[in-house]
Amino acid sequence: MTETTLMPHWQLNSLLPPSLMADLDEAAFELVRAVVIRSTYIPGVRHRLGWCGIHEVVAPGSRPGAITVKINDRPGIFALNPVTGTKGRGSRFSLSYFPAPDEEILENFSIQAGIQALAPDFLDKVRQFCLHPELTDLFHIGFIEAAMEDEGVFLAFQACERLAWTSTPGIVIQGPKGPVQAVAPGNIDQNLPALDIAMDFFSSLAAAFTYTLASPPSIFYTQRKKWNLPSPVFQQTHEQRWTLGYFSRGKQAGAFGWTGPKPIIVWEAPDPIPKAHEDKLWWSPDLAGAGNSLDKKTMGISDKPRLILLTGFLGTGKTSFLDHFIQAQTTANNFVAVVQNEIGEKGLDAALLDQTYAVTQMDEGCVCCSLSGNLRGALADIFDRFQPDFIVLETTGLANPANILGEIDDLKDIIEFGSITTLVDSQAGIRTLERFEVARDQVRLADVILINKCDLEPRQGHDALKKKIHRLNPAADIHLTTHGQIHPGLLYGVNFRKPARQQLFSPMGTNATHANDRIGTRLIDLKAPLDEARLLTAIKNGGEMILRVKGIAEFTDYTGPMVFQYAPGTCQVSEFSGPDTGDRFLVVIGQDLEKSFDPRSIL
16 A cells, blocks of 8 residues: 555544534534535546435435435435434434336335335435435435544444345235235245445445545444344344544544444555455545546646526526526536525525535625626635536626626636526516516526516417517527426537627626616514515505515414515415524515515514
């Protein structure tokens, strides 16, 4: 083994916020999530580690940190689910494997698991597996653990060599032509090589730890013991546990293992790597074969992220579109960074997005007022931490993109401009374009326009709106969408190589802002639950002067924090599933608010 510098203590501080380090058990939960997400940022590294797709699962009432993962070596989906009640022993995750419906290994799972895997809603359930504990029970294959100490980290997994059991009474299922004996009495219902499956995932995870910590392991040991359960249903097998340690100086291997069984393999740096395992990627942070994306900066490779300027008047569905765009790029192994700007003193949209992206929020003003002149700084902050494939600048609904195009043009050295994508509300679009010059400029400057919320408006309305848009911008591509859902390839071409309209960057002169239309904002801090009926009455009394109301509030008729969102023609109250910081507020956006909305009427 070549001599390598072991992980310095400060390396963990580059992965986790300092506030977390006071509770090492909580930090260990976050560390696993941070390593998995961080190791997917660079496409070449992601491919070399074996990651195919990562998705963080956010489910009401569930502990944060649940993740689904696809890897190169298996067609199914792995899931990590945090196990509560592990205080004092680091973090513990239940590891499940959800096989593809046509995967041969499905035959080794139980009959009940097979029925679930072949159900038409199986993948939908897997995406939110935390809400379906029956799935994690049926497809459980082992555990992943991490523990943090002052000088380093332990990572371990354990799994049975076989998870097998018999069915004493047998199993009868209902087939198309009547009952079918699926398992004869006393025969095996499941015979799963759980260790082999879990090992495929652990190999990628351990390599991701080594790469992200920028240090090889200093400790490696394995243990094996009989797995005996009192029930005669379970087949006798052995359980194995593999442990890696990353420490800045020597550490006894037995500090994080089972009590009882002696280790089979005990290795500590700088001893020669055990020959049976020398091909594992986790021995070196330098990933051979990671290609030109391993370290773009030091290799002098120019691989500029492509920038989308996402615009659209208030309430058109920009955040929904962005959420779908992020999901589509994550599936395609692309990483999205977001610069998000909201008018008003508090932002909501970032809390509603699936958090599998880098985000820099620029609040307290709209982009044409507060962000213009600061975009390079915002991007520098992202580039210091990440190497994204795409950057989405999501402007407030009141921003005129003309006021920032010059700055984007000045960023050619660090980004590749891709598109101005504008969303228009199918119901309110015509009236909005008639009333507001900012909305007209958003349409005039776009190369891609989405008429969104098409499920809420008859087709005749779509046609009339398309004609009005075409008069403002005859060159743009126009698409009809619902909930902002459309494949990015239809908008931007294969591999995002559809050429942008270069004439967008010509001098524009003086451009309209929301101030020209007498539009302002009002932040209302909420100290007590609201009466929903009173709030809706206050909004109705403001008429078309009220353009948008959104925030996190508690209501007398609901339990817990709720997301309130109003735009002309639509109103929605939904459960808030993000981390609860205790903030309760509403942001009201409209014309002449001192006359059109009285906050005292809702408090």
